[in-house]
Amino acid sequence: MSEQITIDGPNAVQGGGQVHGDDHQIHNDFDRHGAHDGHAHKEPHFIFKYIFSQDHKYIAKQFLITGIIWAIIGALFSVFFRLQLGWPDKTFPILETFLGHWAKGGKLSAEFYYSLVTMHGTILIFFVLTAGLSGTFSNLLIPLQLGARDMASPFMNMLSYWFFFTAGVIMFTSLFVQTGPASGGWTAYPPLSALKEATQGSGVGMDLWLVSMSLFVVSSLLGGLNYVSTVLNMRTKGMSMTRMPLTVWAFFFTAILGILSFPVLFSGFVLLIFDRSFGTSFYLSEIFINGRALSHVGGSAILYQHLFWFLGHPEVYIIMLPGMGITSEILSTNARKPIFGYFAMVISLVGITTLAFLVWAHHMFVTGMSPFLGSIFVLLTLLIAVPSAVKVFNWLTTLWRGNIRFNVPMMFAIGFVSMFISGGLTGIFLGNSALDIHLHDTYFVIAHFHIVMGVSAFFGMFAGLYYWFPKFYGRFMNNTLGYIHFWITFIGAYLIFWPMHYEGIAGMPRRYYDFSAWQSFKQFQSLNEFISIVVIVVFFGQLLFVVNFFTSIWKGKKMTDPNPWQSNTLEWTTPIKTIHGNWPGEIPTVYRWPYDYKDDGNGKDYVPQNVPLRPGEESY
Amino acid sequence: MSFTIFALVALFFVIVYQIGKASEYAGILRGEEKVKAQSNRLMAALLLLFFIVGCWGLWECHYALLDKMLPKSASVQGEAYDEMLNATIIITGIVFIATQALLFWFAFRYQAREDRKAYFYPHNNKLELLWTTIPAIIMAIMVAVGLKHWFSVTSTAPANSQVVEIVGKQFNWLIRYPGADGELGKRNFRLINDANNVLGLDYKDKHNLDDIVNQSGELHLVKGRPVKLIIGSRDVIHDVGLPQFRYKMDAVPGITTSIWFTPSVSTEEMKKITKNPNFVYEISCDQLCGSGHYSMRGTVIVHDTQAELNQWMKSQKSDYAINFGSTAPAASSSGVDEKKTTSGDSSKKVSMR
Numbered sequence: 001m002s003e004q005i006t007i008d009g010p011n012a013v014q015g016g017g018q019v020h021g022d023d024h025q026i027h028n029d030f031d032r033h034g035a036h037d038g039h040a041h042k043e044p045h046f047i048f049k050y051i052f053s054q055d056h057k058y059i060a061k062q063f064l065i066t067g068i069i070w071a072i073i074g075a076l077f078s079v080f081f082r083l084q085l086g087w088p089d090k091t092f093p094i095l096e097t098f099l100g101h102w103a104k105g106g107k108l109s110a111e112f113y114y115s116l117v118t119m120h121g122t123i124l125i126f127f128v129l130t131a132g133l134s135g136t137f138s139n140l141l142i143p144l145q146l147g148a149r150d151m152a153s154p155f156m157n158m159l160s161y162w163f164f165f166t167a168g169v170i171m172f173t174s175l176f177v178q179t180g181p182a183s184g185g186w187t188a189y190p191p192l193s194a195l196k197e198a199t200q201g202s203g204v205g206m207d208l209w210l211v212s213m214s215l216f217v218v219s220s221l222l223g224g225l226n227y228v229s230t231v232l233n234m235r236t237k238g239m240s241m242t243r244m245p246l247t248v249w250a251f252f253f254t255a256i257l258g259i260l261s262f263p264v265l266f267s268g269f270v271l272l273i274f275d276r277s278f279g280t281s282f283y284l285s286e287i288f289i290n291g292r293a294l295s296h297v298g299g300s301a302i303l304y305q306h307l308f309w310f311l312g313h314p315e316v317y318i319i320m321l322p323g324m325g326i327t328s329e330i331l332s333t334n335a336r337k338p339i340f341g342y343f344a345m346v347i348s349l350v351g352i353t354t355l356a357f358l359v360w361a362h363h364m365f366v367t368g369m370s371p372f373l374g375s376i377f378v379l380l381t382l383l384i385a386v387p388s389a390v391k392v393f394n395w396l397t398t399l400w401r402g403n404i405r406f407n408v409p410m411m412f413a414i415g416f417v418s419m420f421i422s423g424g425l426t427g428i429f430l431g432n433s434a435l436d437i438h439l440h441d442t443y444f445v446i447a448h449f450h451i452v453m454g455v456s457a458f459f460g461m462f463a464g465l466y467y468w469f470p471k472f473y474g475r476f477m478n479n480t481l482g483y484i485h486f487w488i489t490f491i492g493a494y495l496i497f498w499p500m501h502y503e504g505i506a507g508m509p510r511r512y513y514d515f516s517a518w519q520s521f522k523q524f525q526s527l528n529e530f531i532s533i534v535v536i537v538v539f540f541g542q543l544l545f546v547v548n549f550f551t552s553i554w555k556g557k558k559m560t561d562p563n564p565w566q567s568n569t570l571e572w573t574t575p576i577k578t579i580h581g582n583w584p585g586e587i588p589t590v591y592r593w594p595y596d597y598k599d600d601g602n603g604k605d606y607v608p609q610n611v612p613l614r615p616g617e618e619s620y
Numbered sequence: 621m622s623f624t625i626f627a628l629v630a631l632f633f634v635i636v637y638q639i640g641k642a643s644e645y646a647g648i649l650r651g652e653e654k655v656k657a658q659s660n661r662l663m664a665a666l667l668l669l670f671f672i673v674g675c676w677g678l679w680e681c682h683y684a685l686l687d688k689m690l691p692k693s694a695s696v697q698g699e700a701y702d703e704m705l706n707a708t709i710i711i712t713g714i715v716f717i718a719t720q721a722l723l724f725w726f727a728f729r730y731q732a733r734e735d736r737k738a739y740f741y742p743h744n745n746k747l748e749l750l751w752t753t754i755p756a757i758i759m760a761i762m763v764a765v766g767l768k769h770w771f772s773v774t775s776t777a778p779a780n781s782q783v784v785e786i787v788g789k790q791f792n793w794l795i796r797y798p799g800a801d802g803e804l805g806k807r808n809f810r811l812i813n814d815a816n817n818v819l820g821l822d823y824k825d826k827h828n829l830d831d832i833v834n835q836s837g838e839l840h841l842v843k844g845r846p847v848k849l850i851i852g853s854r855d856v857i858h859d860v861g862l863p864q865f866r867y868k869m870d871a872v873p874g875i876t877t878s879i880w881f882t883p884s885v886s887t888e889e890m891k892k893i894t895k896n897p898n899f900v901y902e903i904s905c906d907q908l909c910g911s912g913h914y915s916m917r918g919t920v921i922v923h924d925t926q927a928e929l930n931q932w933m934k935s936q937k938s939d940y941a942i943n944f945g946s947t948a949p950a951a952s953s954s955g956v957d958e959k960k961t962t963s964g965d966s967s968k969k970v971s972m973r
Contacts, residue, residue, distance in 0.1 A: 094622055111911040185908045191873060192856040192909060198790070199910040285874025286809040288820070289790070289855040293810045301857055301872050335730070336738040344748045366859065367870045368851075368877030371774035375767050382759045382766075389755040390748065392719060397747070399726040401739035405656075406663035406731065414667065414727055421719050425712040432762060434769035435705060438866040441859065441906040479647075481640035483663065494674070502685040505705075507863025509906045512914035520863055520902045523688045540629065547637060557644060598740045605738065 052162075054154035055580050060139035061472060062161050064465075066168060067132020068546065074123035077116045079539050084108045086532025088514045088525075102180065110513045114183035115201050117511060119175070121186030122209070126216055127171070129319040129457045131164045131223075134258075137322055137464050138227045138251040140471065144571035145245050147236025147588055149581045152229040156222045163219035167212045174208035182209035185511065187312065190283040190304050194275045197290040206276070210269050217266045220258050227255035236570070238590035242346075243609070245569050245594040246339060249346055250325025253353040254318050260357070261314040268307030275299070302367050309360035317356040319453045321349065323460020324391060324420075327413045330463050331395055333567045334410040335402030336605050338595035341394045348387035348394075355384045365433040366440050374433045381431035388424050392417065403605075407565075408482030412463035415490045416456050422494075423452025426501065441511075444504020447497045455493045462489075462545070469549075470564055474576050475556030481548040488541030495534045499527055568608045569594050592619055657732075664731035671724035675717075691864050692893060694901065694922065696882040697773050698866035704769055711758065773867075777848035777880035784839060785850040786903075787819060788858030788871040791912030793837035793903055794818055799830030799938055804850065809873075812854065816943035819854075823940065833939040837903060837918030841883050842929045848880040859907035862920065864890075868906055886922045 053059060080099070083092050084107075091106030102112035139157065143150055151157045174181040183201025184193035188209070196203045231252045235244070244252075271282040275296075283304045284296035332339040339345060359381045365374055395417050404410070426448040429435045439445065462485075469477050508521040515521045515528075563572035573588050588610035596607040601614065613619055647655040693699050730736070785796040785804055796819060798804045805821055805828030812820035818835060821828040841847050851860055853871035860879075861868050869879045891899045903918030923929040 097622075109911075110914065114908070114911060114913070183911070189857055189908070195856070198856050287855055287873050288809050288812040291814065293812060297874070299874065302875065336732075338740065338742040340741060341743045341748050343743070344752075366868045368872065368875060371771060374774070375770060378766055378770065379763050382763050383756075385759050386752060386755050390752055393747075393751040396719065396722050396726060397741070399723070399730060401741065402726075402730045403732045403736045403738040404664070404727060404730050406660050406667075406727075407656075411663060411667075414723065417723055418720060421716065421723070425716050428712055428759075428762065429705075429708055432708070432766035434701070434766045434773065435708060437773065437868055438701060438705075438863070440868050441861075478640040478644055479659070480643040481636065483659070484636065484640075487666070491670070498678075499681060499685065502681075502689045505689045506691060507861065507904070509861060509904050511908045513911075514914050517915065517917060518902060518904070519898075519900060520691065520904070527685070540632075544633065544636060547633060548640070551637070595742065597738060599737075 052158055054150070054158045056139045056143050056151050056154065056157060057472070057578055057582075059157050059161050060136050063131060063135030063139060063164070064472075066161075066165065067128050067136060068549070070123050070127040070132065070168065072542075072546065074120050074128060075539055075542060077120040077123070079536060080108065081113055081116045081120070082532040082535045084113055084513065086529040086535075088516055111183060111200050112180055113513045114185075114199070114511070115181045115205070118182050118185050118188075118201065119171075122171070122182075122213075124454065125186060125315065125319065126213070127164075127168060129453070129461075130220065130258075130315070131216070133319065133322050133457060133461050134227075134251065134254055135161070135164065135223060136461075137247070137326065137468075138223070138255065140468060141245075141247055141571060142227055142230050142251055143234070144471070144574065144582060145248050145569050145594075146231065146234060146239055147570050147583075147590065148230060148234035149583070149587070151226045152234060153226055157226050160219050160222035160226065163215050163222065167215035167219060170208050170212040170215065174205050174212070177204045177208065179203040179205055181205040187305075187308060188272070189308075190272060190275060190301055191287055191289075194272060194283055195287070195289060195294075196276075210273055210276075214266060214269055217262045217269075220262050224255040224258040224262075227251055228259065231255075236587045236590060239609075242343075243590055243593050245325075246328040246342070246345055246349075247322075247325035249349055250321040250328075253349050254321045257314040257318050257321070257353055257356060261311040261318075264307055265311035268304055268311075271307070272304065302364070302369075305364050305367060306361070309363045310357075312363065313360040314356045316449070316453050317352055319457045321352070322464075323416055323457045324349070326460045326464040326467075327395065327416045328398075329567075329569070330409050330413040330467055331398050331417075332595050332597065333565050334405045334407065334413070335399050336405070336566075336597050337398055337402040338593075338597050339394070340397035340400075341390075342593065342595060344390055345394055348390045351387035352384060355380060355387070359384060359431075362431050362433070362436070365436045378431065378433050382428065385424070385428060385431075388420075392421055392424070407466075408477070408479060408486060409463045409467035409565075411483065411486045411490075412459045412466065415486065416459040416463060418490075419451055419456040419459055419493065422498075423448055423450075423456060427452060438507065439504055441509055442504035442506075443500040443508050443510055446510050447500035447504060450500075451493070451497050455489075455497070459489075462486075465549070467565065468571075469552065469556075470559040470576075471571055471574075471578070473553050473556065474559050474578075475552055476559065476564070477552040477556055478548050481544060485541055485545045485548065488538060488544070492534050492538035492541060496531050496538065499531060503527065563608070566604070566606050568596055568606055570609055573608065573610055660732055664728045667724050668728040671720060674720075692885070692890070693864065693866060694883060694885040694890065695865040695867070696884050698864070698881075699884070700769060700772075701866040704765060707765075708762070711762070773879075773881075777878075778846045781846040781848040781880055782842065783848050783850065784841075785852065786839065786860055786871070786918075787852045787854055788860070788905065788909070788916070789818075789854040790856065790910050791905070791916040792835070793839075793860075793905075793916070793918035794854075795834040795837060795839050795918070796939075797832040797834070797840075797933065797936070798827070799832055799933075801827055801830055803827040805829075805831055807852075809854065817939070819939070821939060829940050830938045831940070832933065832936045834936075839903060839918060839920045840929055840932055841920060841922050842926050843883050843886040843889075843922050843924055845926065846880055846882045848878060851877045851879070856909050857907050858905050858909050858916065861904035861906035862901070863904065864901050865920075870907055883922045886924045887920075888924060890922075 093106040095103035095108055096106050102109055179200045181201060182205045183199055192198045193202055193206055274280040275283050281296035281299040283301050284299045286297060287294045328339050328345060359377060361377045362381045430439060430448055466477055466482055503524050559576050562576050570588055574582050590609045591612045592609055594609050600607045693702050783798055787794045805825035807820045808822045809820050811817055811822055819833055851869050851871045853873045858871040859868060860871060865881055867879050867881055869877050891897055901920035905913055905916035
């Protein structure tokens, strides 16, 4: 093993970056890292530079590209099942081309419909909006915005990606097994997911799903531990916690949520694996299936739901918080105004993170839980609306009397706020158990969570991608294509999900393959067709983004100004052509908070964090 | 055909891409600052336009879908539910319009201009306090109202309630009425057998002898009389969904759950109200239960009077009578067990696909 290569770059320079606001320690570190600046030592081997890279910026790219590929697959699946929902009586030969015997004669089978729904959820929630989002932006921005040369442990960081990659390979393999991929929904409730007699997808497909997800949990923990330790230990001189950009605060709390909740999900999976393969009865009791009574007694199917949602709900915030952080940053920069209420923003993040652990059972109001227990969860769930409202009002006030530049990232940030309001408000319906009784598991829920965590989180991600693309590749994405992409997505998302509220209030259940036999729900057939048409248009709109993204890597307009958005944060003090270790010389020292968008005395309207205070100037 | 579509889509992408590229070059030629200012004005205007057109679209959407949205409530509890739902829609609706209006108005009003300077306004604790306490108070009221409803709908069923058991299986509902003795007998999942004992009734328990089992998922209720549903499942988790009655409850294997409500509109009345002579209340399965989930349909028939229901009950034979003739059972249930056949499971095959 070429040990010196794997350790060489990041670990060595890391010594230089390891400063935790301790003013005295910093100077002797400078000498050490100075020796590495000249890049006199050997370049890492191709494999270690481009595949098993330990550079946080490169790992961020790996997460990003993998996430984009998964996003295309996940979105394509939704187009497939929307074809079935929009035109249940038509056949689509193209489906047979793609899916073979799962769509004989161009008609999707019910079994595979459920597999597609399951995979769509799993892929987008975990692979795209957890790994793809946190993995990309936490990795890129935590060291760059804090003034660190790399993550606390670049090696663990690399492992995090490769566990994610392996999880993805296994999940992808499960698409091709004889009995099909898992089909019990992304929540995989037993007994359906535990018994291979219950549904075809609960055979080998489910085994692969569980193995893949377990590896994913490992990846997520390795990443999360790294993010937390980097934030706590590796801030540059002057970068106190209260001077961190809100992006980093958001990634920090995201990582804490993941670290504390993913292990619980893992334990839930372990018990499920035992029930499936080793004859235990954690979740199984009194079941008669496929013509025989099973020997399992004494388990509780509801236990799984508690374990699952103990992750499942924080997971929603794992998906949301990065978007909130990115939006705060981009709104402030482009309004040329400080984010309003920085401390309130941090405190509301603390509030959301804490409450996120205390609301999981609001997914289970109709499982027959004790009404008293239910009432506690109603109270805690609706409480979460308070910090969320604070964030919204602060974003609005940030725009107020600004001097707003509508570049593409800003459009997506505004879209994020709009979507977050729309989706957040419907949460008030679902969090109130008395209203949830009727709305539970209907299209209202689909509308709610797609808007609030699907679309919003994607908007946060898009905003971030357009904004930090120059940091990734030294080039810009095409503006015009970006604007077109924004408008297709923004209008399309509302057209798709808004009408679903109406379907849900009518009681139309989610996860139905066909509604034509139902007197109570078939009145929405023409609406479903309309939604499916919009889905197809929006899907092609996203391909526009993909085209823009990949062509811009090589053909995009070159970055000439190292700080193209006139932003205050440290990532824009690095050279245009990024290097391993981030800063060629000393790591910049921080003198002020990240949102000093004010007159700098020289005609500019911003003062970067590394600019010393002027005489007589007070630090905010 | 599919090639043509593919070619058209590809062509579309090429054109859009070229437009994007061309505008980039044109921007360089015409001066980037000027182009930026121009697109800034355009985007600000479009955002405001989006809000205005969006409001109109909302109105149109509401107009088109309102009648299809909430079916008329058919239970006493459902009426209270509708009130609460409407109140919540109004409150959130106001907040929705107000915040979205501010968002898009600020975006338009404060678009970048040469002569404008952003106002340095980093914080204001009074404002923060204001919009922490107001949402908190509104939420507290909503929690209070919600919990009042919640505790009333989850309270113990009245003593005069009709008791019916509903059991889910892949993929239909089995409904059991207590028969003349008014009591449901014991069930044991090990006694289940699809040929002659779909619910696993334990005939050692004499209460089972007159129990009526309806395998076609027909739930017969009476207008004005509370009904308590005892909910169970034979295999995986199902969920009894009663959209017109505004109720829903999971059916979990190994656990018994229950709900109660009072039907307030009979099926016949609803036929008149909806002007649909074929109207029928439906029971949907609301928890993914396998490939036939979407077809797991039951029906509810709400009779106008108890007499009408009694008459229907009389026309039904008990499950015991259907499967084992009308004679009294042997002292032990072993006789039943012997008749267990392995061929069972016919009902499942029918409903599989």
